[in-house]
Amino acid sequence: MLEQTPLLSNIDDEHYNGVLSETVGVDNAFQAAQRDTKYSSVSSRYVLQLCVLMLIFNFTQYAAYAPLTAVFEDIICTHYYSSNFHHLPLSQRDCKVIPVQYELALVKGYKDAFSQIPSIFLSIPLGLLADRIGRKPVILLFLLGIFLNDTWVKVVCIFPSQLPLRLVWFGPVLKAVGGGANFGTSMLFTAVADVTREKDRVPAFLKLSAMEMVVQIAGAPLVSTLMSFNNWYPLGLSSILLVVAGLIAILLPETHPQPRGTILVSPSTVYGQASISGHNEGVQLADSYFQMFKKVVLRSYTTSGDLLKNxxxxxxxxxxxxAAWGAHSWALLLQYVSQKFKWEFSTANLLFSLRCGITLLLSLLIIGAIDRFVQQKLGIKSAQKDLLLSMGSCILIIVGVTVVGLAQSSILMVAGVVISALGSSLLVSFRCAMIALFPQTPVASLNAVTAIAESFGILISGPVLAAIYSWGLSQGGIWTGAPFLLASGLHILALAIIFYLRLTRTPVQVSALLERQGS
Known part of the structure; x- marks a missing residue:
């Protein structure tokens, strides 16, 4: 009842009807605003929790990167001189000689390549599993696999006399528990997509990706300082933080809107009949999960085949x-700068801090402002806007990596790092564009196949870049930067594809897909 409601039931007053409709409309608008506010609050809280997890995970990886490179080089250098020049004093050993640097590039290249194999073969099954049982269990498995691999690599480095350094190549077998780093990262992006609207997705994705930048800005001075005392200090810290990341993941809420873990498992199969003993119930339960996993694996091949037909x-x-292939050239930056400009690893490590400082500014301020300008002022929406941002980012990366590869002075090299950092939002904006371009495809499955594509890129890049870098060292001059020149060419191809997608995947086509999905 409202203040304007007449006492008589026969209502023909047009004034009353108008007031009533206005009041109801205001009330509905107020309730909608309340729902939006509540949704925004819950969404922001979930995104914050996922950002914290991403922050810690990225720090564990970053804190181990430069120290492991230094430890690898020291082990290879010691073995090289003890085998060939055992009489040479330690003070006269030069670890920057080509044989040592070639082996270092080879060990790192194949280690990074093999690390992608779990993501290639398991991303689709685990992505479908995430759609069935939720994101949280899969994220926990991913962190467990990373921890096991990290521990194995460090054990090999602790016992270099008993264990050949190339045994680090077998660490990725342990990553298979959770699909590897690329798949795990894609699951975090999937969880963010679960709790955000399309219009808020780019800022949310940028916040998540910015965590890597925060780590490298704040972590570089800390890691470099710890390395000045002992390379194993940051390595020990990374192991501790991996455990902390696992504990935080346990506290994460489930973000999947409708986990369907029970769909593939019938109650009679899982719980058994009342007459079945406890032992038989356990056997039935194990069998049910095996059947569910079998169905998920079989469906994964069907799903991947359907996606690749588009x-x-x-x-x-x-x-x-x-882009992943080209971006992996940065894995050689420490070695490249140390060999060409005679920088210490701890000093060269600060380049990542510079690069990520610019990327963080880009993610938090510049890209957001450009995104609003393109949408509000230019009226370009959704996928077309994200494709434009991707093209601009790709151009900046092409210019930057070319400068780094051709630089003959450290100042010019640093300028190239800065320019390339301005395009570091390429994959974030393109991921958003892809989700908008293919709205009928499940987000988890789409992100899973992108993880496979990135893994393939890194799988190829590891051995190829190592071989190209070794060839460049033997040639000397500008050819020492050959991996970065290759990265420039790869990004040129990526730019051509993005431009083609922008021409062929028009907003009308995307709108039509959305309408068909709604109908």
């Missing part, structure tokens, strides 16, 4: 593959 998705995956 030319647009196939081209999008090619962008991820090329």
């Amino acid at each position: 030319p647009g998705i196939l081209l999008s995956l090619a962008v991820f593959l090329l």
Whole structure:
């Protein structure tokens, strides 16, 4: 009852009807605003929790990167001189000689390549499993696999006399528990997509990706300082923080809107009949989970086949593959700068801090402002806007890595690092574009195949870049930067694909897909 409601039941007053409709409309708008506010609050809290997890995980990886490179080089150098020049004093040993640097590039290259194998073969099954049982269990498995691999690599380094250094190549077998780093990262992005609207997705993705930048800005001075005392201090810290990341993941809420873990498992199969003993119930339960996993694996091949039949998705995956291949050239930056400009690893490590400081500014301020300008002022929406941002980012990366590869002075090299950092939002904006371009595809499955594409890119890049870098060292001059020149060419191909998608995947086509999905 309202203040304007007449006492008589026969209501023909037009004034009353108008007031009533206005009041109800205001009330509905107020309730909608309340729902939006509540949704925004819950969404922001979930995104914050996922950002904290991403922050800690990235720090564990970053804190181990430069120290492991230094430890690898020291082990290889010691073995090289003890085998060939055992009489040479330690003070006269030069670890920057080509044989040592070649072996270092080879060990790191194949280690990074083999690390991608779990993501390639398990991303689709685990992505479908995440759609069935939720994101949280899969994220926990991913962290467990990372911890086991990390522990194995450090054990090999602790016992270099008993264990050949190349045994680190077998660490990725342990990553298979959870699909590897690329798949785990894609699951965190999937969880963010679960709790955000499409219009808020780019800022949320940028916040998540910015955690890597925060780590490298704040972590570089800390890691470099710890390395000045002992390379094992940051390595020990990374192991501790991996455990902390696992504990935080246990406290995460489930973000999947409707986990369907029970769909593939019938109650009679899981719980058994009342007459079945406890032992038989356990056997039935194990068998039910085996059957569920079998169905998920079989469906994964069907799903991946269906996705790859779509030319647009196939081209999008090619962008991820090329960009990941090219971006992996930065894995050689420490070695490249140390060899060419005679920088210490602890000093060269600060380049990542510089690069990520610019990327963080880009993620938190510049890209957000450009995103609003393109949407509000230019009226370009959704996928077309994200494709434009991707193209601009790709151009900056092409210019930056070319400068780094051709630089003959450290100042010019640093300028190239800065320019390339301005394009570091490439895969974030393109991921958003792909989700908008293919709205009928489940987000988890789409992110899973992108993880596979990125893994393939890194799998190829590891051995290829190591071989190209070794060839460049033997040639000397500008050719020492050959991996970065290759990265420039790969990004040129990626730019051509993005431009083609922008021409062919028009807003009208995307709107039509959305309408068909709604109907």
